[in-house]
Amino acid sequence: MGRLDGKVAIVTGAAKGIGRAIAVEMAKEGAKVVINYNSSEAAAQEVADEIAKFGGTTMVIQANVSVADEARGMVKKVLDNWGRVDVLVNNAGITRDKSLRKMTDEDWVSVVDNNLNGVYYCTTAVMNPMIEQKFGRIINISSYVGQGGNFGQANYGASKGGIIAFTKTAALELARYNITVNSLAPGFTLTDMLSKVPDQVQDQIKARIPMGRFGMPEEMAKAVVFLAADADYITGQQINVNGGVYM
Numbered sequence: 001m002g003r004l005d006g007k008v009a010i011v012t013g014a015a016k017g018i019g020r021a022i023a024v025e026m027a028k029e030g031a032k033v034v035i036n037y038n039s040s041e042a043a044a045q046e047v048a049d050e051i052a053k054f055g056g057t058t059m060v061i062q063a064n065v066s067v068a069d070e071a072r073g074m075v076k077k078v079l080d081n082w083g084r085v086d087v088l089v090n091n092a093g094i095t096r097d098k099s100l101r102k103m104t105d106e107d108w109v110s111v112v113d114n115n116l117n118g119v120y121y122c123t124t125a126v127m128n129p130m131i132e133q134k135f136g137r138i139i140n141i142s143s144y145v146g147q148g149g150n151f152g153q154a155n156y157g158a159s160k161g162g163i164i165a166f167t168k169t170a171a172l173e174l175a176r177y178n179i180t181v182n183s184l185a186p187g188f189t190l191t192d193m194l195s196k197v198p199d200q201v202q203d204q205i206k207a208r209i210p211m212g213r214f215g216m217p218e219e220m221a222k223a224v225v226f227l228a229a230d231a232d233y234i235t236g237q238q239i240n241v242n243g244g245v246y247m
C-alpha cells in the first residue's frame with residue numbers, strides 16, 4: 001500500500017536531478033507520474049524505464065513550461081488520458097548566473113520565464129480540475145537563494161523569491177477547495193545545476209553549510225512526498241531542506 005496510491009502526479013523538469021528523484025519516489029509510493037522534460041528526451045525515457053522496473057506507471061511529456069500553450073497542452077493531455085491531476089510539482093528551473101554588472105536582459109528574462117512564469121502557467125492549468133475534484137497538492141520548488149540571496153544570482157533569486165510569494169497567495173485562494181500549495185526550498189543539492197559552479201566556489205559554499213555537505217536529490221524528494229501525501233493541514237508554507245545554510 002503506497003502513500004500515493006491512485007493519485008496522478010505531474011513533475012515538471014523530471015528528466016534529471018531533483019525532479020527525477022521526486023518522480024521516482026512518487027512512483028514508489030504508488031502515484032501514476034507524468035515525467036515532463038524540455039530538451040532531455042533520452043534522460044526522461046530512462047526515468048520512465050527505471051520506474052517501469054518496479055511496476056510503476058508513467059507518461060513522458062515534452063513541454064517547455066515557460067510557454068503558456070505548452071504547459072496547458074501538457075495538462076490537457078494528462079486529463080484526456082488519466083482523467084485527473086492530484087499533485088503538481090513545479091520543479092523545472094534554470095540558472096544564468098552573472099553579477100548584475102554583467103547580466104543581460106536575456107539572462108534576466110529567460111530565468112524569470114522558466115522559473116517563475118512556468119509555475120504560474122502550470123498552476124493555473126491544473127487549478128480548475130483540482131477545484132472540481134475538491135483535492136489538490138501543489139508543491140513549488142523554490143530555493144534557499146530566494147530567501148537569503150546569493151552573489152551572481154539576482155535573476156534566479158528573484159524568480160525563487162517570487163515563487164515563495166506566489167505560493168502564499170495561491171494557498172490563500174485555493175484553501176477552500178482542499179487544495180494546498182506549499183514551497184520546498186532546497187539548499188545546495190548535488191545535481192547538474194550545482195556541478196556548473198566552479199570547484200573552488202563549491203568548496204567555499206560547502207564551508208558555509210552547518211551540516212558540512214551538499215544535499216542529495218533523494219532528500220528533497222522525501223520532503224516533497226511528505227507534502228503531497230501526509231501534509232493535509234499544511235498550506236502556504238516554506239519547507240527548508242538545506243543542511244542549515246539558512247535558518
Ligand SMILES: NC(=O)c1ccc[n+]([C@@H]2O[C@H](COP(=O)([O-])OP(=O)(O)OC[C@H]3O[C@@H](n4cnc5c(N)ncnc54)[C@H](OP(=O)(O)O)[C@@H]3O)[C@@H](O)[C@H]2O)c1
Pocket residue numbers: 012013014015016017018019036037038039040041063064065066091092093094114118141142143144185186187188189190191192193194
Ligand atoms: N541543485 C541545487 O542546488 C538547487 C538548489 C535549490 C533549488 N533548486 C531547484 O530545484 C529544481 C531542480 O533543479 P536541479 O538541481 O535538479 O536542476 P537540473 O539537474 O539542472 O534539472 C532541471 C531540469 O529542469 C528542466 N527544465 C528547465 N526549464 C524547463 C522548462 N522551461 N520546461 C520544462 N523543463 C524545464 C530541465 O529540463 P531538460 O533537461 O529536459 O531541458 C532539467 O532537466 C530547480 O527549480 C532548481 O532551481 C536546485
